[in-house]
Amino acid sequence: MDTDALTAGLLQELRATRPYPALSLTMPTHRRAPDNAQDAVRLRNLVAEAGNRLEADPRVSRESRAAVKAQLDRAVAEVDQRRALDALVILADADEYQIWQLPRTAPERVVLSDTYLTRNLVAAKAGARPFWVLSLSAEHAALWSGTSEGLRKEGTGGFPLTAPHEEPNPQREERIGDTPSTYSSEDARNFLRTVDEKLRTVLATDPRPLFLVGLAPALALLDEVGESAGSAVARAAKGTTAETTAPELLKELNPALEDWRMQAAAGIRGRFDNALSSRSFAGGLDEVWLAVREGRAGLIAVEEHFEQTVRVTDGHLEPVGPDDTPDTDGQIREDIVDELVEAALDNGCEVSFVADDSLEGHGRIAAVLRF
Known part of the structure; x- marks a missing residue:
């Protein structure tokens, strides 16, 4: 997998x-x-x-x-x-x-x-920073799963969707005097209501940032008839069809994706800067471990390859050497960092992995405290 x-x-x-x-x-x-x-x-x-x-x-x-x-x-x-x-x-x-x-x-x-x-x-x-992409027109809607590796079309959640095709109705055209606009017809509105309903279910099951790609009238109509588009991180006003490929979508989305990633990284740095100045910061394994156990950690940053074997003594962590192993001492934890990350996630804490040595001055792991 x-x-x-x-x-x-x-x-x-x-x-x-x-x-x-x-x-x-x-x-x-x-x-x-x-x-x-x-x-x-x-x-x-x-x-x-x-x-x-x-x-x-x-x-x-x-x-x-x-x-x-x-x-x-x-x-x-x-x-x-x-x-x-x-x-x-x-x-x-x-x-x-x-x-x-x-x-x-x-x-x-x-x-x-x-x-x-x-x-x-x-x-x-x-x-990977996973995200969703919805490519949309009045006749077709496809959902794409995106990561740092690229885009993959999803076949779950009811997607892709194709609008029901109806034969032209000459009598209707005679009554209204003209062929209805693609995005003003009730058929298009009903189709996009269905798209919105399916998309809201997907976002509720697997919340991720959402990007929208489609012509401006299609995106405007989705806004009008539903709720899901309101949470979109960015939009690309580009027409799509059922044959639109992943590389074509990425070409249109790349500027928005790059901006989103830069803003996310800057946001994390800003939160740690604010935490340092407001004394709502914890640094080092023992301090962060205690903050997580007490439910005070709101955001944790840990160096990618930081690992430490420790002995737990009176609720505190003491690093141990390579000769001490879990089978020789029941209080030794072979990977306390993994255990800490799991506990943080269970408490609703955000976890961010950062480059090695970037937290060297803070014991290679740090936290922004909720209180």
């Missing part, structure tokens, strides 16, 4: 507590030859490491070990290197496995825990 399939509901399922061990394997991959030749070797080595970890862990029974290894083997057999992006994530427990191809690099890791490691999925989703 790719990040476009990672809905809020699915992410919550992946973060759910599972019988130990839930195995997470991550590694960087390559999209093209000859670099991708090394991916298969790297994957075999990580699978071997996972097997060794399972064998050495006294908390893993023989039955669980065999079941997890079997699921991992099935996942590896299913990995399609032709679809490789920038990272591979395999999640496996005794009952299932999942394969994720991500457009964002991830480090080599094997983690055994009672939850799956989801930070790479969250980071890829955040980095």
